[in-house]
Amino acid sequence: MSQQTPGAPGEDVHSLAAAYALDAVDPDERAAFEEHLAGCAACRTEVAELAEATVALSEHLSVEPPPALRAQLLREIATTPQEGTPRQDRGPRHDGPDELGERRTRRARRSRGGGWLLAGVAAATIAVGTVAVTQWPQDTPDPSVVAVQEVLDAPDAVRTTESVDGATVTVVTASSLERAVVLTEDMTAAPSGQDYQLWFVHEDGTAVSAGLMPRDGDQVLLEGEPAGAVAVGITIEPAGGSEQPTSDPIVAVPLEG
Amino acid sequence: MHDGAVAADPGEDLSRLLQASAQGDQQSFAVLYDATGARVLGLVLRVLRDRAQAEEVTQEVFLQVWRTAGSYDPSRGSALGWLLTLAHRRAVDRVRSAAAQSRRDHAYESQHVETPFDITAETAEGRMEATRVHSALDVLTETQRSAIELAFFDGLTHVEVSERLGVPLGTAKTRIRDGLRRMRDQLGGGQ
Incomplete structure (x- = not known):
């Protein structure tokens, strides 16, 4: 393309407002104009008005996205930190335009066993619930608390713990009772509109739902029997849970023997 | 379980949804997406003319919306304007980088052709x-x-x-x- 003097729009810098509002500027012009914008209220107003006018240009262009896109997106945001919201001081910031791709690559690198991360964690997931955590009532009693205690007290109870970036997830299995319990510590609440779902993961990578983590509790008796499972996994699912995992697990705790 | 069902009320205030999303409200974000996803995909598709890429960019757009919703200032324009501006910028950036790639790929055969x-x-x-x-x-x-x-x-x-x-x-x-x-x-x- 034509050579121009980079970053030097000259005295008619104001005239770039329209081209800028249409994204019809090259990166150098964009940077220079944004610098100008910071100190020019008139241009800020004009850009805002002109940008508003471009809304009408796409009025008749709607194309319905496939449902899979929606599902994927809602999974992604569950593990995507927001700018300007309180964050626990951990994990990298995700600001770059290629963040999604990078994260996919990173996840792919860390995945094994049909997508289950044994002892792995998406660090951001833990931080994301910080806003929602105070929105949930803490007064619902946990109906399974007694059964949980039975498993914990069983003479053959076996514990396996995984650390999840500050939180810990412990699975306690009691073969004599054919039941298992999950205990969490320092784990933030599931994001609003979603639940932590527990899964018995089998050697071939299949997952069988073991129920939901209670929103107001840090322990739960798993539904079903642990026999045959090689790990207990946790995923974030739409409220109420899913038939099968629809997102990558935030942690999988291997089971003994 | 799924109360607060995801239904895009045409009268739904996009600005309010965007601000709720900025507070980490994923349900509001879902409603916002339902109300504007087709509009964003349509615009991005018109620029990119490639369905797969357009869907990819649409997803990137909404992830960016989720991340940066806090920077939306209702006093400076409509939520739809903010969202579509963001979508258009990304679509244009993508089409230009694709064009640049294509120019590099075919540099040897198009040295003498400006466009x-x-x-x-x-x-x-x-x-x-x-x-x-x-x-x-x-x-x-x-x-x-x-x-x-x-x-x-x-x-x-x-x-x-x-x-x-x-x-x-x-x-x-x-x-x-x-x-x-x-x-x-x-x-x-x-x-």
Whole structure:
């Protein structure tokens, strides 16, 4: 393309407002104009008005996205930190335009066993619930608390713990009772509109739902029997849970023997 | 379980949804997506002309919306305007990087050609006929319209618009500026 003097729009810098509002500027012009914008209220107003006018240009262009896109997106945001919201001081910031791709690559690198991360964690997931955590009532009693205690007290109870970036997830299995319990510590609440779902993961990578983590509790008796499972996994699912995992697990705790 | 069902009420206040999303409210974000996803995909697809890429960019757009919703300032424009501006910027960035890649790939065979697709104003006009349902553009002169369409829908810079139309840069800039201002004034006059 034509050579121009980079970053030097000259005295008619104001005239770039329209081209800028249409994204019809090259990166150098964009940077220079944004610098100008910071100190020019008139241009800020004009850009805002002109940008508003471009809304009408796409009025008749709607194309319905496939449902899979929606599902994927809602999974992604569950593990995507927001700018300007309180964050626990951990994990990298995700600001770059290629963040999604990078994260996919990173996840792919860390995945094994049909997508289950044994002892792995998406660090951001833990931080994301910080806003929602105070929105949930803490007064619902946990109906399974007694059964949980039975498993914990069983003479053959076996514990396996995984650390999840500050939180810990412990699975306690009691073969004599054919039941298992999950205990969490320092784990933030599931994001609003979603639940932590527990899964018995089998050697071939299949997952069988073991129920939901209670929103107001840090322990739960798993539904079903642990026999045959090689790990207990946790995923974030739409409220109420899913038939099968629809997102990558935030942690999988291997089971003994 | 799924109370607060995801239904896009046309009267739903996008601005409020966007602000709730900024607070980490995923349900509001889902409603916002349901209300605007088709609009974003349509715009991005129009610029990219490739369904797979358009869907990818649409997802990137909404992830960016989720991340940066806190920077939306209702006093400075509509939520839809904010969202579509963001979508358009990303689509244009993508189409330009694809164009740059394609230029690099074919550098050896197109060294002597400034623009591989040498489209005159007339053929550009002709190509747009099929999709001319843009009432917003009806207030423009033909020359303003083609300049704005090339910039907005094809992702050309104003320099490229001038080259494509074979007019001086100053003329292209004037057409873009006057055209867009006329559209703005039309909005102000009510429709």
